[in-house]
Every structure is written in C-alpha cells, then in structure tokens.
Amino acid sequence: MTGFVFNEKPIDIAAGDGVFLYDSDGTEYLDFGAAYACTPVGHCHPRVVKAVTDQTRDLLFVQASYPQTARTTAYEMLADVGTGDLDNVWLCNSGTEANEAAIKFARSATGREKIVATRNAFHGRTLGALAATWKPKYREPFEPLAGGVEFVDYGDAAAMAGAIDDDTAAVIVEPIQGEGGINPGGREFFQTIRVHTAQHGAAMIADEIQTGLGRTGSMWASERYEVVPDILTTAKGLASGLPMGATLCRDWIADGAGNHGSTFSGGPVVSAAAAATLRTIVDDDLPTHAADLGGYFLEELRQTLGEAVRAIRGEGLMIGVEVKRGANRVLRDLALDHGILALPAGRTVVRMLPPLVIEQQHVDRAVTALNEVLN
Numbered sequence: 001m002t003g004f005v006f007n008e009k010p011i012d013i014a015a016g017d018g019v020f021l022y023d024s025d026g027t028e029y030l031d032f033g034a035a036y037a038c039t040p041v042g043h044c045h046p047r048v049v050k051a052v053t054d055q056t057r058d059l060l061f062v063q064a065s066y067p068q069t070a071r072t073t074a075y076e077m078l079a080d081v082g083t084g085d086l087d088n089v090w091l092c093n094s095g096t097e098a099n100e101a102a103i104k105f106a107r108s109a110t111g112r113e114k115i116v117a118t119r120n121a122f123h124g125r126t127l128g129a130l131a132a133t134w135k136p137k138y139r140e141p142f143e144p145l146a147g148g149v150e151f152v153d154y155g156d157a158a159a160m161a162g163a164i165d166d167d168t169a170a171v172i173v174e175p176i177q178g179e180g181g182i183n184p185g186g187r188e189f190f191q192t193i194r195v196h197t198a199q200h201g202a203a204m205i206a207d208e209i210q211t212g213l214g215r216t217g218s219m220w221a222s223e224r225y226e227v228v229p230d231i232l233t234t235a236k237g238l239a240s241g242l243p244m245g246a247t248l249c250r251d252w253i254a255d256g257a258g259n260h261g262s263t264f265s266g267g268p269v270v271s272a273a274a275a276a277t278l279r280t281i282v283d284d285d286l287p288t289h290a291a292d293l294g295g296y297f298l299e300e301l302r303q304t305l306g307e308a309v310r311a312i313r314g315e316g317l318m319i320g321v322e323v324k325r326g327a328n329r330v331l332r333d334l335a336l337d338h339g340i341l342a343l344p345a346g347r348t349v350v351r352m353l354p355p356l357v358i359e360q361q362h363v364d365r366a367v368t369a370l371n372e373v374l375n
Contacts, residue, residue, distance in 0.1 A: 009335075011023050011027075011029070011335065011341075012024040012025075015044075016031070016039075016043025016044055017042075017043055017044055018042040018043060018044075018045075018355070018357060019031055019042055019043075019354065019355050019357060019358050019362055020043070021043065021341065027339065028339060029335065029339045029340065029341050030339060030340045030341070030362060030365060030366065031043070031341050031354065031355065032340055032341060032342045032352050032353070032354040032358075032366055033341050033342050033343040033351070033352075033353055033354075034237070034353045034354055034355045035241055036210070036236060036343065036353065037178075037210050037215060037236045037237055037318075037353040038236050038237050038240070038241040039237060039240055039241055039355050040213050040214060040215065040237035040240070040277065040281060040286065040355060040356045040357075041237075041240060041277055041280045041281065041284075041286070041355065041356065041357060042355040042357045043355070045240065045276075045277075045280060047276045047279070047280050048240045048273050048276040048277055048280070050276070051272040051273060051275065051276035052242070052269055052272055052273050052276075054272070055070055055268050055269050055271075055272035056269060058268075059268050060267075060268065060269060061264075061267050061268060061269070062268065063263060063265075064091070064262075064265040064266050068266075068268050068271070070268040070269075070271040070272040070275065071091070071266040071267075071268060071271040073271065073272075073275045074089075074091065074266060074271040074272075074274045074275045074278075075089045075091070075266070077274075077275055077278045077279065078234075078246055078248060078274075078278070079248075081219055081278060081281075081282065082220075082232065082248045083219070083220045083222060083223050083228050083229075083232065084228030084250075085228070085250055085251070086228070086229070086231075086232050086248040086249060086250060087248070088248065088249045088250070088251065088253070088254035089246055089247070089248055090105075090246065090247040090248075090249070090257075090260070090265070091244065091245070091246050091262075091265045091266035091271070092244070092245045092246070092247070092262050092264075092265055093243045093244060093245060093262070093264055093265075094124075094235055094243055094244075094245045095124055095207075095209035095210075095233065095234075095235030095236060095245050096123070096124025096125055096126045096129045096130075096245075097124075097126070097235075097245050097262070098209065098233035098234065098235050098245035098246055098247045099123045099124045099128075099129040099132070099172065099205075099207060099209070099233050099247075100124070100126055100128045100129050101233075101247040101260055102170070102172065102205045102207075102231045102233050102247050102249075103115060103128050103129070103132065103169075103170065103172065103205070104128070104257075104258065104260055105203075105231060105247065105249060105253050105254075105256075105257040105258070105260070106169045106170035106202075106203040106205060106230075106231065106253065107169045107170070108256055108257055108258035109203065109252060109253045109255070109256030109257060109258075110168075110169045110170070110201065110202060110203065110256075112167055112168060112169035112202070113147070113148040113167070113169060114148050114149075114150065114165075114167045114168045114169055115131075115132055115148055115149045115150070115168075115169060115170055115171075115172060116149075116150050116151075116152065116160070116163045116164060116168055116170070116171040116172070117132040117133075117134065117149055117150070117151055117152075117171075117172050117173070118134065118151060118152055118153070118154040118173055118174075118177075119134045119151050119152070119153055119154055120134055120135070120154055120177055120179075120180030120181065120183065121133060121134045121151075121154065121172075121173070121174060121177065121180060121207075122134075122135070122138070122174075122177070122178065122179035122180060123172060123174075123207055125138065127142065127145055127146060128146050130142060130145055131145040131146040131147075131149050132149050132172050134151055134180075135179075148169075150163055154173075154177060154180065154183060154185065154189075155183070155185055155186055155189050156189070157188050157189045157192040160189065160192055160193055160196070161192050161196050164193075164196040164197060164199075164200055164202060165200060166200050166201070168197070168200055168202040169202060169203065170197075170202055170203040170204070170205050170230075170231070171193050171197055171202065171203075171204055171205065172205040172207055173185065173190075173193060173204075173205070173206065173207065174206075174207045174208075174209075174210070174211065175190065175206060175207075175208065175211045175216070175220075175221035175222050175224070175225065176210075176211050176216065176221055176314070176315060176318055178209075178210040178211070178318070178345060178351070179345060179346070180345070180346070181320060181322070181345045181346045181349045182313055182314050182318060182319065182320025182345055182349060182351060183313070183320075184313065184314070184315060185225070186225070187224075187225045187226065189225075190222065190225035190227045191225065191226070191227060193227070194227040194228075194229070197230070203229075203230040203231055203253060204227070204229040204230050204231070205229060205230070205231040205232075205233065206220070206221075206222045206227075206229035206231070206232045206233070207233050208220050208221060208222065208232055208233060208234050209233055209234060209235045209236055209245070210236055210318070210353070211318060212232075212234045212236075213234060213236070213237050213238065213277075213278075213281060214281050214286045214287035214290050214316075214356055215237075215290060215316055215317060215318050215353070215356070216290070216291075216294075216314075216315040216316035216317075216318050217287055217288075217290050217291030217294055217315055217316035217317075218287050218291070218316075219281075219287050220232065221315065224315065230249060230250050230252070230253055231247060231248065231249045231250070231253055232247075232248045232249075233245065233246070233247050233248075234246050234248070237277065238274050238277065238278075239270045239271075239273035239274040239277060240273050240276075240277045242269070242270045242273045242274075243270060244266075244270045244271075244273070244274050281356070284357075286356040286357065287316075287356075289356060289357075290316040290317045290356045291316050293317065293358065293359075293360065293363060294314070294315065294316035294317045294318075294319065296360065296363060297317070297319060297352070297363045297366075297367075298312060298314065298319060300363065300364070300367045301319070301321060301367055301370070304367050304368075304370075304371050305321070305367075305370065305371060305374065308324070308371070308374045308375055309321055309322060309323050309324065309374065310322040310323065310324060310348070314352075317352070317353065317354055317356060317358070318352075318353060319351070319352040320345055320349045320350070320351055320352070321349065321350040321352070321370065322348055322349050322350075323348055323349070323350060323374065324348075325348075326347060326348065327344040327345075327346070327347060327348050327349055327350050328344055328347075330350055330370075330373055330374065331343070331344060331350060333373045334350075334369055334370065334373055337369075337373070338369035338372070338373070340365070340366055340369050342366075350370070352366070354366075
C-alpha cells in the first residue's frame with residue numbers, strides 16, 4: 001500500500017478553470033481557497049498556460065549561472081513591482097526557501113545572530129524558517145532548531161520596540177498573519193518595526209508569502225502600512241502555483257548577502273509562468289479589484305452573519321471568519337453541501353483566499369452558503 005505524507009481530502013480534483021475546480025466525477029466547486037493563495041489569476045489562466053507551453057517547447061531547464069530570457073524577464077518584472085527600492089531579486093522554489101534566504105542574508109549583512117519574530121507567526125517548515133515559526137506543533141518534532149530567535153506578541157508595538165536592539169540581525173513579520181488566524185498587524189506596529197530596525201542597523205523582513213501580489217488590495221500589504229522593508233519575500237501565487245519563491249532586498253542587504261545558491265533557482269518554465277502571472281496582475285489591475293470586492297465581501301459577511309460568528313477580519317481578499325464551532329466542520333459542510341472550498345486558519349477561523357478574479361456573484365454565493373451552514 002502506498003503511503004502519503006499529506007492527509008488527503010475526499011475530493012479528487014481533476015481540472016480547474018478560472019474560479020472553479022472540478023473533481024473526477026465532474027462536480028464543480030467554487031474555489032475560495034485558491035490552493036492557499038496560489039492561483040491569484042485563477043486556474044489555468046490562458047496567458048499563463050500559453051507562456052508555460054511555449055517555454056516547454058524551447059527549453060525546460062538551464063541553471064541560473066547562464067542568462068536565460070524567461071528568467072531575466074521574471075527578475076525585471078519583480079524588481080518593477082517591488083515596493084520602494086527592493087530591486088535585488090533572488091529566485092527559489094518556495095516560500096520557506098525565500099524566508100530561509102532572507103534570514104541568511106540578514107545575518108550575513110549585519111554580522112549578527114538574533115532574529116525577532118512574533119507569536120502565532122508561520123514562516124515555513126525548513127529548519128531556519130521553522131525556528132521563526134511560533135506554534136509548538138510545527139516546531140517540537142524537529143528540535144533543536146536554529147537558535148537566536150526571540151518571540152513577541154503580534155501587534156504589540158511597545159514589546160517589539162523593546163525586543164529590537166544592537167544584537168538584532170532582523171525582524172521577520174507577516175503584514176497579516178495567515179496561519180495564525182488572519183490577524184492584521186496595523187500601521188503603528190509596522191512603523192514601529194521600521195523605525196527601530198533602522199535605528200539599530202537591523203533588517204526588517206516582510207513575509208508577504210500569503211499577503212502579496214495584490215491579495216490585500218495593494219501589490220504588497222506592507223504598502224498599506226506605509227513602510228518599505230529591507231527584505232520582502234513572496235511565493236504562493238507568484239507562478240500561479242508552479243514552485244517559485246522570491247526574496248527581494250535593498251542594496252545593503254544584497255551587497256552583504258554572502259554565499260547562497262540553489263540548483264533550480266528561476267528555472268525557465270516557472271519563470272515564464274511567473275512573468276505571465278505578474279503581467280496579468282498588473283495589466284488587469286487585480287489589486288484594485290481585490291480592494292473593491294474585498295470591501296464588499298467584508299460588509300456582506302458582517303451584515304449577514306452578525307452574531308452567528310465571533311469575528312470577521314481581513315483586508316482585500318484575505319478574509320477570516322472566526323466561528324463558534326470547529327472550522328473544519330464548517331469547511332466540510334461548505335464543500336459537500338454547497339460546493340465551496342475554503343481553508344482553516346487554526347481551529348476556529350474559516351479562511352477565504354479566493355482567486356483575485358472572482359466577481360460579486362461568487363461572493364454572494366459564498367456569503368449565502370456560509371450563512372446557511374452556520375445557521
């Protein structure tokens with residue numbers, strides 16, 4: 001019998017198109033999880049499919065020490081959409097690799113060890129990124145982890161200011177905590193991090209693996225707090241679900257980044273997918289669409305669900321509904337009874353991360369279904 005690492009859900013997904021997924025029996029599901037934010041432009045977007053198909057005909061792979069058009073285009077587009085002066089780009093294969101690189105770059109550039117992270121943070125599952133991930137269930141089976149990490153309460157500006165000192169290499173923080181329950185950090189918290197890291201010569205790392213690429217109503221969620229980090233990480237939907245992550249950094253980080261490498265950094269096929277995805281996000285102004293539709297979505301949820309839930313929070317199309325019973329039971333009923341797929345964020349939060357191309361009728365269907373399940 002074949003064994004699996006992942007716990008599989010009882011739905012055999014066979015195809016996708018736009019905001020919909022289809023199982024092997026042809027049943028249609030409205031996707032409000034976007035495979036953990038991995039399909040911002042929808043499933044099998046024609047521009048992305050064409051870019052990947054064309055690239056596979058020309059060249060499947062060449063290592064990054066050789067210039068290659070698709071990779072160069074991805075570099076340039078990421079530098080163009082990067083906030084502020086984050087125009088140095090490192091490509092890799094996942095969000096956790098992007099965060100690993102960010103931590104390594106910060107330690108190398110500063111010559112320091114200490115990393116400040118936040119409680120309820122999730123930054124990845126490899127040993128370095130895992131050391132900055134708070135929840136014990138992720139950490140304990142793999143300890144001992146890399147040292148030098150200090151955790152403070154998310155959103156507590158005073159505690160964060162007190163934790164940053166002359167021994168700090170970096171603060172790594174999500175603009176909105178995803179796995180932690182869809183918790184926005186707030187402008188004061190992020191500006192405090194920016195001010196104190198600058199004062200102490202430490203790097204500010206914005207983990208935008210889940211919040212970036214237009215998800216929260218701007219290209220990068222950190223822009224909503226009016227801060228420019230020293231390092232920004234992105235992945236998830238960067239290549240429409242093909243494995244790619246990126247670490248963007250300022251010159252002072254890049255100049256002192258040390259020796260880092262990866263065999264599969266910026267492969268041609270995934271680079272072609274990334275360029276097509278980024279071009280679609282920009283050309284179709286999906287961040288503005290996410291802001292507008294996200295505002296409507298939040299208002300409809302609040303008016304419709306009322307006291308049936310504990311809280312509704314989020315930005316743009318990154319929304320959490322904190323329910324009064326187990327989130328997994330709600331998600332099961334949404335999927336099996338209403339054909340809507342969503343995600344958990346902890347035990348009690350239903351997480352909504354739909355493709356950024358959804359329309360109002362899709363939002364209305366999700367709100368109605370959630371109301372029926374909860375009531």
